[in-house]
Amino acid sequence: MRKEPNLFKVCILSLVFAFIVGLVGIETAWATGTSLKIGLATNQRTGYVFSKSMLYFKDASGKSFKASGKVLLKTNSPKKIYVNDKSATLPLAITSKTPIYWENRPYRGWLQIYPSSQGFNVINVISVEQYLRGVLKMEVNPAWQMEALKAQAVVARTYALRNKGKHSSQGFDLCALPHCQVYRGINAEDPKLDRAITSTKGLVLYYGSKLAVTPYHSDSGGYTANVWDVWSGNIPYLKAQKEPFSYVSPYSNWRAVIPLGELESKLKKNGINLGKIQRITIAKRDEGGRAVSILIEGTGGRKTIKASKFRMIAGSDKIRSTNFEIKGVGKNRSTPTGRLSNQLSEEAVLNDHDGKLLSSLVKEGVFSTEELMDMLVHPERKPHYLRVALQRQSGTKSKTSYYFASSNDNALVLEGRGWGHGVGMSQWGAKSMAEHGWDFKKILMYYYPGTKLKKIY
Template sequence: MRKNKAVFFILILIIIVFLTNTAHGTPEIPERIRVGLNYNSPSDDIIIDTNSKVSVIFFDSEQKSTSFIIPNSVKLSFRTDDYYNIKNGETKKIQYIKAVKYEGKLIGPYHIQIGESYLDYDSAQKSLNNIKSSFPDSYLAYDGQWRVWSGLFLDEKECIEHINNYKKKFNNFTFSLVGPDSKRVQIVNTFDDSIFMIYKSQETEIKVLDDTDVESLLEFNNTKYRGNLLIRIQEDNRLSVINDVRLSHYLYSVVGSEVSPSWHMEALKAQAVASRNYTIVSLGKHKKEGYHLCSSTHCQAYKGYTKEHERTNKAVDETGNQLLYYKDKLANTFYHSSSGGHTENSENIWSEAIPYIRGVEDPFSNGSPHDTWLLELNRSEIKKTLEENNIDIGQIVDIRIIETSQFGRAVKVEFVGTKNKVVLEKERVRYLFGTSNLKSIWYEIKTNSDLCIYNLDNNSIVTKRPNQLSIVSASGHEKIDLTREQISVKGLFQIKPYNVLPDKYFFHGRGWGHGLGMSQYGAKGMAERGHSYKEILEYYYKGTKVK
């Protein structure tokens, strides 16, 4: 009886521990993740370089699969089964119009099926080998079943003409017409531009047989990647490329892409933990597109094997599965390049007030290449940019900051025009003019029309623009006419002309990035002053703990 009670007590303890871990949100760390490599730029034609023996796997809508082996290194082009114009060695997708005369060679999405379907790849390949001499332009096709097809014809009429000719020559074969299908993909051998295969499958995986062998990495857009590459047809029938890769290998590249491998090891470890956190928190970010994260800074910079380095790999390995928590919940570890001297509260950049994303003094960032910067924009550039984003306020009269955060960042900026005015908030201004140009929202705005005015009331000098001033005359105060090009201002020693409306606006700024969470240059500075990676993370993310 006592023995049964003891067993029961142990079971209760196990259940309590399990429920406690579940309640505290202990995350499941995935072994592998999917990374979209051409986010925002899906293509009609992509090239994959297989540097060794690979397996090609087709998946249907029910995730059933069929596969075959490509035994040798080959460079393959994947393109939608459509109309193309081949001219001067370049293949370009076209909207085919029969009445138009094209230079070069035309190919299209009509094909001829030779014979019936086959049970598997080997049977189809054997049949193809037997008939290749009679049909030199024949190739394998897969649409749920294996087949042998021939030709890249422009329309049904051309296809039927070839079928009739084939029937006269080869009465021991059956022939049938295959019409267009926007979900089909051609695989082309780039060595001789021959069709290797045409298939219909929502997702195709090119799988290396050993993803630890760096000599057998797959290559896309001149970048080598560990793991496997997947070709996925999106809703608009364009192709996206996805890297299915081990989480640790993904982090090798991310840490090497985000910070310099030459930095102090504690800074590299801080980046490794922050990137691991951000990855796991963001796994659903691109669910609709069929992958977890993208390779751009929209998620995290990921540049494949080419960005790996011995020291950054070591930082990932030595932090193991360590993560950053806030009250036993996984922290969303936003980070940026350089704060400019002070990080920011989350609600002043986006909308949500996150308790651990609070502004902190950051002298450790000082000394970065982005401590201060200057962006110069002329009036016509600003007008054009606003109009390209459906903001028409007429000619630019003024741009002024009307609200700042407690730490000095521009929270609201007013653009005044001859037709209208508009207030843009927080990061919106950066995204309009480019985040690499307007590096942060911590800036002041000056112009080439600014005047220094001496205020007799408080013995101070203030900066004003002519369009903000009045002229004192015998008839009283008059606002300066905005249609005037210039006014002349008399100082102590000279009369100087000023443009009524500024021609140029100067954004004098500090730091690079949104300013939330960890500053990468700040982490570097803290590490160089003797702080550990845990101390770095717990400083920038208030109230958190590394576990």
């Protein structure tokens, strides 16, 4: 017999429904406002999770169970996974009262195991503030001035929220790689950086009614770049500006030697086939002197390309910025190899005389503590530091033939300043501003003029 629903039941049901909608609403607000899904690994077939306390699992069908110790995840059919010997349906949520380890690295928040085309993706679901704790150390040195660290915290927060959903097709918001922002979980946390994050909690940059675009880079080399010259678009606050203070970073001056054969094949791989390269010139510069476009002339034709594209094709680790001069294309003689070029640009060992010279310069106090630390950690950078020290002592910028006297045969030789695309905030520039007493707001307003700081929670 079919019963008519009575009014009381309808009311109760409506209340329950309203309550659920409310909960979902809060959940959604939390998800869109302050939590992020970070992709730790993609297309895995097997791996371990671990926690110092009990691990709780809940699968897509609502089945829940727990396990302790090192737990093996293994998949061999789509959307199904084995948790030790228990079968579960993806996506699978993993929670614990203590940090959860994925492949020996601990993370806050919880993990979601999401189905992918070739297995599963491992996702860390975490609040934005906790996420930043695992990001900042990958970008700045905790020894820097607090205001520079705070500026980085705001920029990284804005970047993360603006780029939320970048990897939505894979089930997460941001990856943990340089493609988005490098994220290392608890292992990357630092008490001083934590203070920079908590003291700027919820602060982001807005332009009009939208989160601002906040690219940043290591060192502008004295003058930042226009976004339209490097990528495209016409974002008014991402325009070329002179750094207010001159500063020195490990990347202030660099030299790149690129064998022409290597360059020709890299261009060809990118669809630019000009035969044997005969001449390379800077076709256009911006107001700061930065290369905007490059004319390449070869036996098979000529082509002008964006300097930023040229940098990416030739290798952004070699051509560290577009803030460079062309020091010549070497004559035809012997054929240097790619390996030779690497040795020349990052010579690993100093000879005896240079070693002694460097030690005496260290004693004279030419280097900052950070530079000394960097030298200890990266002894292969010693030739670079020797060159920097000699330049500082002589007060000149480009007496740089010191290491590369015989290196310009059959190669493109560039000398440049700074590291990175040059758009938005220069991290070493921000450091110099903080050293001159600028607070993080003044630093941000300099690099992103016209944007506004807004506290969103």
